[in-house]
Amino acid sequence: MENLTIWAGWAGGIGVGLVVALLYWTTGKGLGVSAAYGEVCGLAGSDFFKRGTFAGPRWRLFFALGLPIGGAIAVLTSGISWAPTWDMGTLYPAVLPDSTWIRGGVLAAGGALIGIGARMAGGCQSGHAITGMALLNPPSVLAGGLFFVGGIVSVQTLFGLFS
Amino acid sequence: MTNAPAPQAAKITGRTLPPIAFLPFGALFGFVLSRAGATTYDYYAGLFLFSHLQLLWVIAAGAATGAVFIAIMKRMKTKAVLTGDSIDFTGKPFTKELVPGALVLGVGWGLAGACPGTVLTMLGEGKLNALFTIGGIVVGTWLYGVVKNASQGKAPSAGDSHAPAA
Numbered sequence: 001m002e003n004l005t006i007w008a009g010w011a012g013g014i015g016v017g018l019v020v021a022l023l024y025w026t027t028g029k030g031l032g033v034s035a036a037y038g039e040v041c042g043l044a045g046s047d048f049f050k051r052g053t054f055a056g057p058r059w060r061l062f063f064a065l066g067l068p069i070g071g072a073i074a075v076l077t078s079g080i081s082w083a084p085t086w087d088m089g090t091l092y093p094a095v096l097p098d099s100t101w102i103r104g105g106v107l108a109a110g111g112a113l114i115g116i117g118a119r120m121a122g123g124c125q126s127g128h129a130i131t132g133m134a135l136l137n138p139p140s141v142l143a144g145g146l147f148f149v150g151g152i153v154s155v156q157t158l159f160g161l162f163s
Numbered sequence: 164m165t166n167a168p169a170p171q172a173a174k175i176t177g178r179t180l181p182p183i184a185f186l187p188f189g190a191l192f193g194f195v196l197s198r199a200g201a202t203t204y205d206y207y208a209g210l211f212l213f214s215h216l217q218l219l220w221v222i223a224a225g226a227a228t229g230a231v232f233i234a235i236m237k238r239m240k241t242k243a244v245l246t247g248d249s250i251d252f253t254g255k256p257f258t259k260e261l262v263p264g265a266l267v268l269g270v271g272w273g274l275a276g277a278c279p280g281t282v283l284t285m286l287g288e289g290k291l292n293a294l295f296t297i298g299g300i301v302v303g304t305w306l307y308g309v310v311k312n313a314s315q316g317k318a319p320s321a322g323d324s325h326a327p328a329a
Contacts, residue, residue, distance in 0.1 A: 004288070005198060009217040012199025013224025019192045020225070021232030027180055028243030028250045031192065033280035037304040048308030048315075059182040064283055066189020071287025073190065074197030084289045091208035092276055104295035106274060111282070111299020112306070113271025118279060119307040120264025122255045125278040126192075128265070129222055134229025137254025143265040144222075148211075150269015155211030158274065 005078040020131050029059065030135075032127030034118035036064035095162040110154075117150075178246045193284040199225075202285045207276040275299070 007015070020031045035054065039061040042049030075082045086100060096103045118124040121143050123132065129147060132140020199221045200206045209215025233252060235241075243250050272278060275296045277285060282300070285293040 004203070006200045006203065006217075007198045009200065009220025010224045012195065012201070012217075013221040013226075014228045015195040016192075016199055016201075016221060016225035017228025017230075017232070019188070019195055020229040021236070022191075023188055024233065024243070024250055024252070025236060025241060026244045027185070027188070028246055028248050029185075030252075033278070033283070034300075034304075037279060037300050038308070040301060041305045041308055044305075046305055046308040046312075048312040049304075057179070057182050059180070059185045062182040063185040063189040063192070064280070066186040066191070067193035067196070067280055067283040068287025069186070070190040070193020070195070071197050071202060071284035072289075074194045074202075074284075075288050077194075082289055084291050086291055088276070088290075088292055089203060089205035089208075091205045091212075104292065107276075107292055107295040108299035108302070110271040110273070110275030110277075111296035111301075112303035113267050113299075114275060114277075114279060114296070115271075115300040115303020115305075116307050117264045117266070117268025117271055117303075118300075119304055119311075120260040121268055122258060122261060122264070124268065124280070125222075125272070126280045128255065130225045130229065132254055133222075133226035134233055135252055135254045136230060139257035139261055140254055142257070143255075143261055144226075146262060146265035147269040147272060150266045150271075151207075151211045151273035152269075154270040154273030155208060159208070159212060 003080045016130060020134055031131045032123055033064055034124035036060040095158050180245055196281050196284045201281045202288055204276040211273050
């Protein structure tokens with residue numbers, strides 16, 4: 001994945017902001033992803049996620065299903081061939097266990113915290129930190145700041161202990 | 164941007180978009196996330212180690228760009244092009260779970276080196292480790308539902324006695 005085309009951060013950010021604006025302008029919807037996981041849980045039989053905003057229409061689920069398509073297109077337009085990989089770059093592999101399954105356990109634990117935290121906070125990085133901050137919505141600005149605090153705590157701890 | 168949607172909007176006001184219409188928007192977002200470096204594990208570690216701030220610029224420029232266009236759409240009272248409805252720019256509310264939830268999400272963000280959206284994009288790029296994180300997010304979301312369902316199961320019965328008969 002070293003040859004994946006990556007724009008300068010500010011340019012990528014402008015792209016992200018334009019997609020947020022485009023979604024509002026065309027569909028009237030605020031961009032967010034984590035609620036799609038709630039819709040999946042509702043479809044899989046979770047009583048809680050069969051109610052309210054998660055009951056449908058499940059536009060968030062279809063938005064989320066588009067994401068991997070975009071990822072595949074991004075690879076194919078980078079001039080590299082698409083191939084499955086366990087590659088995680090250079091930094092995380094230096095502190096995570098080499099075993100695929102133990103490493104996977106750490107990533108799954110991180111995912112579980114993301115899932116719980118996103119529902120408690122009412123959104124994730126896309127809904128709070130990008131869309132919410134673009135709305136200048138105070139609770140979202142707070143949430144975005146606290147996401148960073150949590151991330152700094154876990155990564156500094158991980159790299160402090162194991163590198 | 165102002166005049167073009169208006170006559171069209173009058174005709175199709177209240178139209179509901181089929182959920183599948185959001186698939187290409189998701190694909191576009193995934194493509195941009197990838198180009199922004201938001202699917203690259205090293206940038207997550209670099210962000211929280213303060214050694215490479217690519218993703219800080221992405222979030223800052225993303226929020227700023229969104230803010231500019233949202234301000235324009237608010238001022239022009241722009242209607243959503245595909246539905247003709249006025250756009251609801253109401254933000255998410257503050258809740259008492261927001262602060263602990265955002266911290267918990269942040270810890271997971273650092274551990275997994277991904278977000279709910281970027282991890283799905285990573286899978287599309289062929290990054291198989293995304294599967295573990297996606298599985299974890301589904302489990303965490305499910306657990307939240309189980310806990311909320313249990314606590315809400317008690318709460319409405321207490322409230323029901325005060326509620327007028329239906």
